[in-house]
Each structure stands twice: as C-alpha cells, then as structure tokens.
Amino acid sequence: MQKGVLLVNLGSPDSPTPKDVKPYLDEFLMDGRVIDVPPLLRNLLVRGIILNTRPKKSAKAYSKIWWDEGSPLIVISERFTKKLREHTKLPVALGMRYGSGSIKEGLQELADKNVDEVLLVPMYPHYAMSSYETVVVKAMEEQQKHFPDMKVTTMPAFYSSPEYIKVLGDSIAEGLKDFEYDHVLFSYHGIPERHIRKSDPTKFHCKIDGTCCSINSVAHHTCYRHQCYDTTELIKAYLGLPEEKVSTSFQSRLAGDPWLKPYTDYEFERFAKEGKTRLAVITPAFVSDCLETLEEIAMEGDEEFKEAGGESFKHISCLNDRDEWVSLMAKWILEWEEQAKLPV
Template sequence: MSNRATKGVLLVQLGTPDSPKTSDVHKYLTEFLMDPRVLDIPYLGRTLLVKGAIVPKRAAQSAATYSTIWDPQTGSPLMYYSQLQRDLLQAELGDDYHVELAMRYQNPSLEQALQKMEGMLLDSIRVIPLFPQYASATTGSVIDRVMELMRSWQYLPSVSFVSNYCDDEEMATVFANHSQKYDIAQFDHVLFSYHGLPVRQLGKVDPSGKLSCPESGCDSCKSEKKSHCYLSQCYATTRAIVSKLNIPNEKYSVCFQSRLGKTPWIQPYTSDALHHLAEKGVKKILVFSPAFVADCIETIDEIQVEYANEFKELGGEEVAMVESLNDDPQWINVLKRLATGTN
C-alpha cells in the first residue's frame, strides 16, 4: 500500500520581503501594489503611481521599519509564525496530507508551492487564505492567482477554497484567551483595529448594483455577516470576540488602519479613533488586530509603536496589544478543521 499523501492543503499568507534591505522591500511593495485587486485602477495609472511615486518614496522608509522587527535568527515574524503554523498543521493532519505554505507576494511563491503540489498528483487540494475576513484584495487575489496558475495543469484534482472564517467560535476564543494576559477591567477602552480598504472596493461588490457604500459602512453591515462584505465580516469577528469577554458596548469600538493615498478608505481610521478617545480623557487602551493570524509589521510596529506613541503624545498613558493567533495549539486546531472540512 502506498504511503504517499493524497490530500493537499495550501496555506497562503499575504507576504513579506526576503530581507529588510531596501532593494527587497522595493520588490515586495512593487509586486503587492501592482496587483490589480489591491490597487484597482487602470494598469497605466497604477504603474505610474506605484513605480513612479509610492514605492520610490516608501521603500527606504518601510525597510527601516522592517529592520526594527526583523529577528537575526528567525527573520520576519510573519514568516516565522506562518512556517510554524504549516509545520504544526502538518503534524496534526498526518501522512495522508501534504501541507504547503505560500506567500501571495514574494517567497515562497504560490507558483513554487503549486509546482510542487502538481507533481504529487494529489486527489484534492484545500486552499486556506490566512485572512479570516474575505476581501477581493486579499482572499480574492489568492483565489484568482491559484486558478490562474492551475489552468495549465494536465491533471486537475478536486480544488476547494475557504473564503472566510470571520466568526469562527474557536478562533474568537483564542483571541479572547490571549487577552487574558491583561486585566481588561484596567483599560478604559478596547479597540478592534482591522486592515483598511478603499471604500470603492466595498461598493464594487454591492449586490444592489448601486456601487455606493458609506465610508463607515451601513447599519446592516455592522449587525449582519455578509459573505461579500469585508466590513460586515470585521464587525462579525468583533462580535464573536466581545461575546467571549462580555465587553460592554460603550467600552469598545471598531476602526481601520493602514490607509494609502487620498481616496476615502473605510472609517473610522485608527488614528482618528485614538484622537477621539484621547479627547474624551481615555488613558489606557487595549487593542485587538483580528485581521491578522500572525504578528506582523502592521501589529508590531504600526500599532505597538506608531499608534502607541501618537496616543501618548495626545495625553494617553498606555496602548497594549493583544498577541495574534501565532502558534497557539487551539488555533492550529481551527486550521485542522478548515483543512478537513469538519466541525
């Protein structure tokens, strides 16, 4: 009897530069921002903006930031924890499965991972984007690229995608458990900060066809999970975590970070939320960042350093950050359920 793996699992994370050198950060930012699902404007305008303005201006600055979070032994935190998640999931699934990790941008690339899996003649492949909430610019981009790369395969196994798991109860429990490192009662406010998106990208999937979406979302988005709406899924994740911790409505809020350019992005912006809370006399804030399943530059530097310093300059005293899911065994169990399609 053959002991070869018959089922494949492909974990896909956003990506990270190969090193904190400016040249590697330049390559990463260029590939990332040239994706038409990320910067959804015509090719010529996108090329001029990305290669002529954004990347030349940001590469050195971002490289300096990456160097502050880069570990000499383990490298990028995102890569380190993503590799751990791959290895731990492989151990949980056993020899019947083969688990690969790919980055949507840079290395290990989706092309490299899928070339390896193609040669294994697997019966099935389950693709799990490591983004709990669906957005065209993240999960949509992963699915798009996987289908593009597999188009030329002579043998096509059964392929399935996990589009979102934003309100997974066990995932919410892990985030809640990680917050137990802190005494939530000692904090004046709890912020749930998610990665931002241009408002126009929400409008593009508006089923009404109106292609219009308020900058802070509509009321139904904040109370109902919608499979097409990133903002609604951010609120669904928040509700799932809040229910585990019994945080009063008036003590938490949702905001969005990492905006780019002058076009309107989903609001409220995290920076504006900090200003508003400081004006109200809030001194201590606890922050969750549930758009990420591993600590990365957006959580380690942007929130713990940039936003924390900004809040203190406004009169605040403390911004504490809840650790991401990382290599928590219970999170690995969530990945196992997603990989096997079991409850």
C-alpha cells in the same frame, strides 16, 4: 484522489533593505485588486511615484520589527505550518501571495507528493478583494496554467465561525487578563470604500452608512466592513465586554480616496483627549503578526496614543501559532477530508 492543503499568507520582502523591499512592493502594489485603477495609471502611480520613495521608508519600518530568523510573518507562518503538519496526515504546504515562497511553489510542493485535490486556505478571517480574493484568484490562475488536473477547493472566510470566535476570544481574554483598560479597540486593516461597493454582488446593498450592515443580505458574504464589525460584536458578546468600552476602527490607509472609517490613528488621539488613558488594541484582520501589527500598531500606535495624553497602551498579539488555533485548523482540515465540510 490524494488530498493536501495549501496555506497562503501575505508574504514579505526577503530582507529589510530597500533593495529587497522594492520588488516586493512592486508585486504587491501592481496587483489590480490592491490598487484597482486602470493598468497604465497603476503603473504610473506605483512605478513612477511610490517606488521612488516608499522602499526606503518601508525598509526602515521592516528593520524595526525584523527577527533574527527573518520576517516575523514568514517565521510565524512557518511555525504554524510545522505544527499543523503534526496534527494532520495530509501533506501541508505554505505559499505567499507576494514575494518568495509563491503560491505556484506551494502547489508544486503538493503536486510532487501526488496531491491532486487541494484545500486552499487564505490566511485571512475576512473577505476583501485586496487580501482573500486576490489569493483565490492567483491560486486558480496558477492551478489552471500549471496544474490543470488538480482540483482546488477554497476555505471560506471564517470570521464568524463560533469555533474561531472562541479561539480568538480566549486569546484576547488572556491578553486582557492583567491589563486594566479604559477601552478596547478592534483595529482592522483598512481598504478604500469603493472596494466595498465593488465586492457587492447586488450592486445596490452596500451604502457604507452604518445601516446596511445590520440588514441581512447576500452582500455580507463579500462585505469586508460588515464582517469586521460582526467579528467585533461576536467577540464582545463572547467575552462579555462592556458596550461602551469597545469600538472598531481601520488602519493603514493611502492618501487620496476615502477609506473605511473611523481611522485608527484618529481614534488614538480621540481616546486620549477623552480621558481614556489605558487602551488595549486588537488586530483581528490578521492571524499572524506582521508589519502592520508590530510596527504600525504596537510601536507607532503606542507612541501616538501617549503623545496625545494616553498612559498605558497594550497591543494584543495575533493568534500566530497558538496551539488552540493550530488544533482548530487541523479540525477543519479533517472535516474537509472526511466530509467535505468547511467552517460556517
């Protein structure tokens, strides 16, 4: 069998214009694992309300972070893929869950190279139904429909892998090196609380009350909240960060249903009012900088924190295409290729 690798990231509009943002948002928000309500209600909510106003606002946000080469997330993902190809003998393709450069196109690229055994790598450290899970489900749908003879193995969420924690921790240490901070905030992508319960295979463990995450359970394998807090604790221990200077929060919520708390923007205001005027922010839910990290945190977060009385704000970049991160992914791929071993 010829083995190959498919990396899958979120995706991006083709340009920072309402014309291109609208179809991208339509595909993204009509995903039943992103807005998990009945199809008719989702259609009414997305196409009847959100898409009438959101594309213009989102296009303005994208235009603030757009690079000459294109969308930062796409450019970074392509750079990472190019470097990874230099570290492995296997064919490596890149696909996006939404927008151009689809998962189907990525699988086709591998099939054209006679690949019939694929390692699917969702470029998300943590398991969530709106990120990791939807990538896996979409990839399997495309495989079964268009590539029935292709075998697909999925890389598990790697949020707690000691090797990953080392690479991420070293990157964070480098970002903190010349910054005298009062507090370090680990800000993760937010999801509705109901997603945590829906992802609980036991249907009773997850209570989102601050205690269930500390009780060992099979539910932790698909519990985004637990995994985020685990990453924070592991990085804190690896770097020896003071307990009182580290916390976790969640960003990017929609109005209506309760989302994971505490909310990042509320924390910005709270820290400033408590006299924590020098804040470092890390966004470990992403391996590639994107709209949520570059605009929502690095730009808007900076502004919100300083308006509340903060003085110094530093967003520490994602791993992006750091050589150490590329080398680790290449190591995982080699282990899979030779021993069918994946990160633990």
